[in-house]
Amino acid sequence: MSENEKQGLLTGPQSQVPGYGAPPPSGYPPQGAPPQGYPGQAPPQGYQGQAPPQGYPGQAPPQGYPGQAPPQGYQGGPPPQGGYPPQGAPAGAVPPAAGQVEQDSIPSAPPIEKMDQIAGYENVASQDPLPPPSYEEVTRAPPPTDRQIPSASVITAEQAKEAYIDFTSEHCCYGSSGAKDSSIVDLKSSSAFHYTLETFGEKRVTTWAQEPYNGQPIDGPQNGPAPGPWDLQVMASKNFQNSKSDIEVPHTASVKPCHTCVGNCRVRCNHCHGRGNNRCTWCHGNGHNRVYEDGRHHNKPCHHCNRSGQQRCNWCHGHGQVKCKTCDGKGNLKCYIKLTVTWTNHYDDHIVERTALPSELIRGVNGQTAFEEELPRVWAINHFPDPTINQASDTLVKRHSTAFPTERLLIQRHRVRIIPVNEVIAIWKNQETKFYVYGFENKVYAPDYPQKCCCTIL
Structure with a gap:
């Protein structure tokens, strides 16, 4: 074999891709040695001056590797995605199982060491939430003073019985006469209190992102220094509502060869292992x-x-290669730092209910708002007639002030609702039963309804 032939065998696309010029791992033939399998043999016709790749005798190699031998261990097809087999992999390594998509094992972005160094984003690879900037305590309004608290509404016995009858119509196994023929003998009205505290916070995380490069404008470091993660003005669409937004950090973009196909636009078909x-x-x-x-x-x-x-092969139509999904067959990627802003509404509540009515039922009904306040930082309530609400407010406000260290607290809101609760005692066929009518909707809770039956729906 002549010196020109040897030199031709050493030329490969992997060593020519900008940014990916690292020497191949161990296991490749030393420079200057011809590939194994052609000792003293003339190359087949159609490959003058070069040895054809192994596994394609007398046949043109797959598109993208003209006149070059694939790495040992992948005879009959181009090298796997990423360009090289693992370091130290023996020759003749078994390719991935058929049906497994070869690109699944490829990182979602080029290696971090290939990315540009952006001032202020040295730890972008960690993907940890960025600590919010230090800021002075927001100006707080003075604590609220005592104010008149409205009383809960009271229903009559007729309204209680009407709600009782409507309740039976919602249950197919409840007889209606147990409500219609009952007599109301006692009705006690009380109030349940529902305190809620909402803290609206903002969290920011930066990561490297990439998309196929189609010739779109590139806003890179040459246009100026990149702004800090917390210097970008990003507003939530609505307060006290969970949302998320992704934006490209200005002056961080660059164009890199695709790390999946190494700039070749196509990769080996994993369904036929490059055989076609x-x-x-x-x-x-x-x-x-x-x-x-x-x-x-x-x-x-x-x-x-x-x-x-x-x-x-139905996937590659006999070509042995398919379009690279990572770069969409373009060969290059636009890489940039992506800022992900997440707005979260942190919600806590406390219910005061002193009857046998389950407390969780209070959350689902309407009541009268006795107190509501919305400020950058709210004061704990200290003037409510029920001391349990004052204590719950103080506990929750203190908890929210330190519970979210990775978020910037934007605004807070708390309120107290008064929900009417009526305990009703009724008699049906000399049998005493108790039920509850609660909320402005006059919902009924009657766990001991006297006329229950079993029915079968055909």
Whole structure:
């Protein structure tokens, strides 16, 4: 073999991609040595001056690797995504199982060491929430003074019985006469209190992101220094509502060769391992099927593969390569720092209910708002007639002030609702029962309804 032929075998696209010029891992033939498998042999016709890649004798290699030998261990196809097999992998390594998408094992972005260094974003790879900037305590309004608290509404016995009857109509296994024929003998009205505290916070995280490069404008460091993560003005669409927004940090973009196909636009088809065909599923690669006709078994040629036992790969249409999904076949990626802003509404509440009515039922009904306040930082309530609400407010306000260290607290809101609760005692067929009517909707809670039956729905 001449010196020119040897030199041609050493030329490969992997060493020519900008930014990916690292030497191949151990296991590759030393520089200057021809690939194994052609000692003292002339290359086949059509590859003058070069040895054809292994696994393609007398056949053109897959598109994207003209006149070059693929790395050992992947005979019959281009090298796997990423360009090289793992360091120290033995020759003849088994390729991935058929059906596994080869790009699934590829990182979602180029290696961090290939990214540009952006001032202020040295720890972007950690993807940890960025601590909010230090700021002085917001100006707080003076604490609220005593004010008149409205009383809960009271219903009559007729309204309680009407709600009782409507309650039975919502249950198919409840007889209506248990409510219609009952007599209200006692009604006690009380109030439940529902205190809520909401803290609206903002969290920011930066990560490297990439998208196919189609020639779009690139806002890189040449346009100026990148602003800090908390210097960008990003506003929530609505307060006290969870939302999320992703934006590109200005002056951080650059163009890099695709790390999946190494700039070649195409990758090896993992369904056929670069061969361009698969074993025929009709004859299982035999080229014929065993059939029973005329009282005997004999081989019948398979017409689906024309007796070859192979079918053209439906994924790559016989080419052995498919378009790279990472770069969409463009070969290059636009890489930039992505800022993810997450707004979270942190909600806590406390219910004061002194009857047998389950407290969780209070959350789902309407009541009268006795107190509401919305400020950058709220004061704990200290003037409510029920001391339990004052204590709950003080506890929750103190908890929210330190519970979210990675977020910037934007605004807070708290309120107290008064929900009417009526305890009703009724008699039906000399049987005493108790039920509750609560909320402005006059919802009924009657766990001991006297006329329950079992019914079967056909």
